[in-house]
Amino acid sequence: MMSNLTGFHPDYFILLGIPGLEDSHLLLSIPFCIMYVTALLGNSMLMFVIATNEYLHQPMYIFLMMLSATDILLCSSAVPKTLSIFWFDSHVILFDCCLIQIFSIHYLFVIESSILLTMAYDRYIAICSPLTYTIIITASFIRRTALLAIIRAFCIITPLVLLLNRLPYNESHIIAHTYCEHIAMARKATADITVNNVYGLVAAFSSTGLDMMFIAGSYAFIIQTVLRLPTSEARSKAFNTRMSHVCVILLFYIPAFFSFIAHRSGQGKIPPSAHILLANLYVIVPPMMNPIIYGIRTREIRQRLAAMLCKHKRHLFSVFNQGLKTRTF
Numbered sequence: 001m002m003s004n005l006t007g008f009h010p011d012y013f014i015l016l017g018i019p020g021l022e023d024s025h026l027l028l029s030i031p032f033c034i035m036y037v038t039a040l041l042g043n044s045m046l047m048f049v050i051a052t053n054e055y056l057h058q059p060m061y062i063f064l065m066m067l068s069a070t071d072i073l074l075c076s077s078a079v080p081k082t083l084s085i086f087w088f089d090s091h092v093i094l095f096d097c098c099l100i101q102i103f104s105i106h107y108l109f110v111i112e113s114s115i116l117l118t119m120a121y122d123r124y125i126a127i128c129s130p131l132t133y134t135i136i137i138t139a140s141f142i143r144r145t146a147l148l149a150i151i152r153a154f155c156i157i158t159p160l161v162l163l164l165n166r167l168p169y170n171e172s173h174i175i176a177h178t179y180c181e182h183i184a185m186a187r188k189a190t191a192d193i194t195v196n197n198v199y200g201l202v203a204a205f206s207s208t209g210l211d212m213m214f215i216a217g218s219y220a221f222i223i224q225t226v227l228r229l230p231t232s233e234a235r236s237k238a239f240n241t242r243m244s245h246v247c248v249i250l251l252f253y254i255p256a257f258f259s260f261i262a263h264r265s266g267q268g269k270i271p272p273s274a275h276i277l278l279a280n281l282y283v284i285v286p287p288m289m290n291p292i293i294y295g296i297r298t299r300e301i302r303q304r305l306a307a308m309l310c311k312h313k314r315h316l317f318s319v320f321n322q323g324l325k326t327r328t329f
Helices: 002-006 022-051 059-076 079-088 095-128 130-136 139-165 182-186 194-227 232-265 272-297 299-328
Strands: 012-015 092-094
Touching (some): 022 272, 059 095, 092 095, 095 182, 095 194, 095 272, 139 194, 194 232
16 A cells, blocks of 8 residues: 555566567567668758758758658657667666656657648648748748647646656566557556546547647648649649658558557457557658658659769769879879
8 A cells, every 4th residue: 555655666677579579589670770770861861951952941841851850869769779679688778768768759759740730731721822821831930830849749748757657666567568658667557547548548639639630631621622723734743742741641640540559459459569560660660761752752852862962973983083093193
C-alpha cells in the first residue's frame, strides 16, 4: 500500500528488443541502419538544397524544411537505441531516459502531424483561393503556426509523461520493445492505469485524430475544386502536384494508426515481434521516404539538386585535373 502511495520508480528498465527474434537482431540491424542513414542523408540534403536556393524560399518549401528537421529528430529519438540493442546488447535504459524518450517520440510525432496539417492548408489556399494566397500564407503566418505546433505538442504530451511518472513500478522492469513506448511502460506499473489509457486516447484524438480529419476535409475541397478545372490536362497536372503530399500523409499516419490499434486491441492476436516491427515503422519509414518522395516528384527540388550535383562534379573534376598537371610538372 505504501509503495502505491509513494510511486516507487526503478533505476532502469530492460529493453528486450524484438522478442522471438533475438537470434536475428544482427541481421535486422542492417535494414534498420540503412533506413536510418538514408533518412539522415536524405533529409539533410533536402534541407541544404532548399536553404541554399533563394528560389525555393517559398512557404511550401519552408514547410518541407520544417518537416525534414522534425523527421531527423523523430527517427533519432528511437533508432540509435534500437541499433545499440542489436549491435552491443545495450538493453538497459535509465528510468528518466525512458520518460525522455517517450516524450521526444510523441512530442515530435504531434509536431510533424501539425506540419502536415499546415501543408494541407497551404495547398488548400493555393488551389481553392489562389488570389488570397500571398495575403494569408506570409512569413508571420509560418512563424505563428510553427510556434503553435510546438506549444500544442508540449501541452498534449507533457501530461502523458507526468501520468507515467506518478505510477509505481515495483515488479517487472522488462519492456518487450526496442524503445520506451507509452502503453508498454504503463503496463509495467503495479497501480491502475485507467487514467493513462483514457488520456492516451484523448491525446491521440486531440492531436493526430483532429489533424487527420482536417487534412481529409481540406483535400475533399481541393479535389472538388480540381474536378471543376476546364481541361483534363489541367486536372491531371493539379493532381500530380498534390500526390507527393498525399503519399507522405499516408506513410506517416497508416503505420502509426495500426500500431496504435495493435497496442489497444491487438494483445494476444498479433505476434509481439510483428507488433514491435510495426511500431518501429512509423518512426523510421516516413523520415526515410519523405525526402525521396519530394525529391523525385517535385520538379523544382529535382532540378536544383541535379544542378548542385553537376556543379560539384565539375569542381571535383577540375581539382583532379589540376592535381594531375601539378604532378606532371
